[in-house]
Amino acid sequence: MLPALLLVAVLAVLAVFQVALVLGAPLGRFTFGGRHPGVLPAGLRVAAALSVGVYALMATLALDRAGVIDVYPQGAARTGMWVVFGFLVLNTLPNAVSPSRSERLVMTPLLVVMSVLALLVALG
Numbered sequence: 719m720l721p722a723l724l725l726v727a728v729l730a731v732l733a734v735f736q737v738a739l740v741l742g743a744p745l746g747r748f749t750f751g752g753r754h755p756g757v758l759p760a761g762l763r764v765a766a767a768l769s770v771g772v773y774a775l776m777a778t779l780a781l782d783r784a785g786v787i788d789v790y791p792q793g794a795a796r797t798g799m800w801v802v803f804g805f806l807v808l809n810t811l812p813n814a815v816s817p818s819r820s821e822r823l824v825m826t827p828l829l830v831v832m833s834v835l836a837l838l839v840a841l842g
Contacts, residue, residue: 721838722784728832729773729780736773739766748825752818776802780839799840806833 739745740763746754750762758766779802781787782795790798810829816822 719784719786721835722780722786722842725780725832725835725839726777728828728835729777732828733770733773736766736769739763740770747818747820749821751812751816752821755818776836780836783839783842796840799836799842803833803836803840806836 735745735748739749739758742757742763744756746752746756746758746762749766750758754762778787778789779795779798782790783799806829810826810833813821813826813829816825
């Protein structure tokens, strides 16, 4: 259960970050390749808002898989967590080679940690 709770905590922090981006915080250097180092343009702010929904889905899958909640049909959380793990691993690569130094130094290690946590939850 601990890996799931830690994953949810990291997702919550990332959700706050995305909401800050949506609201116009000048943190663009940490996301989307750092192409917009200050405030994100409208289209990317919409993408940041959608990310919050994706994080919420990931969190509910992790909590369901860990047995903290029961919202998905039998087996769906197990399969979903493997999808989450794959998604996180695949997203690690673009962050690792991002032209943005800030994104490479902050988001890449964060995604590695999240990937490990998601793997532990999936194996649960």
